[in-house]
Amino acid sequence: MSVKSILVLTEVEIDTFFPEGRFEALKSLLGDCRVVDCRDMGAEEWRALLAEVNPKIIVAGWKMSRLPEDALREVCPHLKYVCYLAGSVRKVVPRSLIEDGLLVSNWGASISRTIAECALFLAISCCRNLAHWNRQMHDCGGWKDDTTTTRSLFEKRVGIHGYGSIARALIALLKPFNCELVVYSDGVPAEVFKADGVSSADSVEDLFRDRDVVFELEALIPERVKVVNESLLRSMTRGGIFVNVARGELVDEEALLRVVNDGHIKAGVDVYSVEPLPKDHPFRGCYDIVMLPHIAGPTTDRRRDAGDHAHDNVARFLNGEAVSSIVTTDIYDRST
Amino acid sequence: MSVKSILVLTEVEIDTFFPEGRFEALKSLLGDCRVVDCRDMGAEEWRALLAEVNPKIIVAGWKMSRLPEDALREVCPHLKYVCYLAGSVRKVVPRSLIEDGLLVSNWGASISRTIAECALFLAISCCRNLAHWNRQMHDCGGWKDDTTTTRSLFEKRVGIHGYGSIARALIALLKPFNCELVVYSDGVPAEVFKADGVSSADSVEDLFRDRDVVFELEALIPERVKVVNESLLRSMTRGGIFVNVARGELVDEEALLRVVNDGHIKAGVDVYSVEPLPKDHPFRGCYDIVMLPHIAGPTTDRRRDAGDHAHDNVARFLNGEAVSSIVTTDIYDRST
Structure with missing residues (x-):
């Protein structure tokens, strides 16, 4: 049978x-x-x-x-x-x-690697001021001038918040960039990181502090709503980059926008606490945020x-x- | 003294x-x-x-x-x-x-690695329809729908045209993407590629034919003006991606625009045959081309x-x- x-x-x-x-x-x-x-x-x-x-x-x-x-x-x-x-x-x-x-x-x-790819992509997008240049090149007849600056991901101080399969796939993609990499995930013991040969931060505060780039990859559980708050974002290096391909609710989005608008950091965001993103959401039109419509993965x-x-x-x-x-x-x- | x-x-x-x-x-x-x-x-x-x-x-x-x-x-x-x-x-x-x-x-x-980073970035930008989504998200109140498709660089058939230090740096960045990689550079003997453990194409035609992604990295010399012509671009896989971070003059730009506008390929372009790019250049407003203002590197x-x-x-x-x-x-x- x-x-x-x-x-x-x-x-x-x-x-x-x-x-x-x-x-x-x-x-x-x-x-x-x-x-x-x-x-x-x-x-x-x-x-x-x-x-x-x-x-x-x-x-x-x-x-x-x-x-x-x-x-x-x-x-x-x-x-x-x-x-x-x-x-x-x-x-x-x-x-x-x-x-x-x-x-x-x-x-x-x-399918984790496709989401990791998108995270890497959003980080480099911020390095290259993509949202700004895309608009300038296509819609405003723009071109670079003597004040134009650009950045690279090479050698940066990178933090990864979360340690599941996407974080592991991202670590593999980041390898050729020779970054100083630190991982933190609430509840994952330091021995796990040690066994994998990954450096870990002592706390989420330690993870964000003086970091050039932070990738948000934690799973969303009720206790983690808005875990990424204003003080964490402000503790990053000036000119830092925050990337979220996990869930919007993990982030205090109003705080993120304030910190971005102050010029302290740039952000690459695929996920939002309200989806579809409202047409009048204040992220829209802020060209220091590279935005995607929740398409990180699987492609x-x-x-x-x-x-x-x-x-x-x-x-x-x-x-x-x-x-x-x-x-x-x-x-x-x-x-x- | x-x-x-x-x-x-x-x-x-x-x-x-x-x-x-x-x-x-x-x-x-x-x-x-x-x-x-x-x-x-x-x-x-x-x-x-x-x-x-x-x-x-x-x-x-x-x-x-x-x-x-x-x-x-x-x-x-x-x-x-x-x-x-x-x-x-x-x-x-x-x-x-x-x-x-x-x-x-x-x-x-x-500084070659920063240019390689930009090439990688432009390829993924095309996979993710970045020029389209950037505009939709920031300026048009857009969001994905059931017809939205996305692609990844993983497992793609990739060709690299040129074999200097940028190509070598790009090969290192592509490694985690598990692509099927082939290189061709006019005048570089097959033994050089063999010694480096890199697969090589027999000709520039062989390099472009049925390729999902081609990175243009040749140095510009007079004999190479418009070496990337319409028939090469059309020989790529439907839905292919052409990335140019070398020099605009290497490409027949009018042909590139035709092949893109036909929906055959997408393109990521940092360099143009006329720079600064004229305000009325026909690439502008074509959202199947991701455009940067010659900022690949060094960052x-x-x-x-x-x-x-x-x-x-x-x-x-x-x-x-x-x-x-x-x-x-x-x-x-x-x-x-």
Whole structure:
């Protein structure tokens, strides 16, 4: 008897996570599977489908409707494994299902490097005054003059706030820049950094103080709302650069704007506490902030890495091997 | 008897090439030296100064007036060494002086990494549609939607056109991106690439064909004007990225604009065949081209690397050791 499964994917998700024969390979691996796009389904219809198929495995993308709280007890009692293609499962998997023993995995570290790339990119953007020059060159007929100054990332004093897979990927990208690198993540013991050969700061204050560049990469949990406050930002080197590709809520955005407008630092920002960013948000028009619309990662062309990671995990599950990137209740609670 | 020397430097050059005690160190190394800013000098005054001091060494920045053709024969016959802080000496040193045995050095590879950094940055800018998003976020109240796509540099098929110190520095920066890298430089034999462990293309056509990203880094010589033509650009992968941080004249700019406007490639451009770029240049307002105003390098904060390189060379010269980054007549002819 073959394993029953549901692939909850939109057409775009199929094309980007499983391009170039990957989708056929996944379906052939799964055997008896149903492909559904549940965006137009009501809650009852979704529930009825789960009950009808009673899958052992669900492979799901961003647009899966939330699983019912009673999925394992009532709706689809055979369900053992949800292989989620993306990151945080909070919106789609109730915590109680994990408590009840449902195995859930996510994209793990498979797409972290694209976010690290964006962080590096935003830092160099600030070095090069990109927001200013882009406007000058395209819209204002501008050109440099004798007062133009530029900076490089080489040899800078760099701090990384957070120490998950994106921070590790960023450290690899920063290596050729010969920076003086220090990492700090609340709750990560110094021994972990030591074992990885990474220098660590003693506190978040120590991390920001006199730093030329700080990358914000902490996961957002309630205690970390606005952890990046005015005094931390002001403690950076004059001319410093603050980059946020994590979550907007980690930063006191009004304070960031004040410190930038004072000319103390520049900022590169991909994420905001309110998204989509309001049209009249005060960051807009401040050309000392390089802004992106939450597109750090995964880039469209590298979603396939998450697809390959999922395929690998499904194969492991079917072979009775250990699945990687498991979302435990601990990880669930610490995720954004 | 101490060696006489002239330091031809502006205040800004002193502050940026020799910050933090470096200028005092250089003067103390040189002993009997005169510091001049010759920007306000006429040709006769400059000639008279050279004759009066009759230096053995000149350390010079961008703003030095051109040395007279008869410098060695008539004006300052003791002159043995011009330590030029920047790159091409064509504007400031007549070729005949090098033929007559004058030792001339430049910044060599000391600042190449900052230009490589800018090349990397422009490539990622194109991946992220920076010119578009910068405008959208700052000036148009924009945000991403379901049609937004992004790309990454990871795993791309990358070509580098040119193989000097900037190309080498770029290869180091690209290493963590796991690209499939191929280099081509007209006249550089395949054995050189092989010895460096770098894959090489057979021709410039082979370099561009089916490439996702091409970095233009060739030196400009008359035979290379518009070497990057429409057919090369069209032979790149659809969605490809062309980056130019070398010289604008290497590229058929009208062809580049056509190929970009057709949606075939995007471009990141720091250099133009006419600089300053005319206010009505057709690149302006084309948001598929990320544009900078010839600021790839050296960045202001890393001019000190060229200063350190010059100090090291002066010390070598005074000790009778071999100076590095010597501008031979061959290099003179091949320089931009």
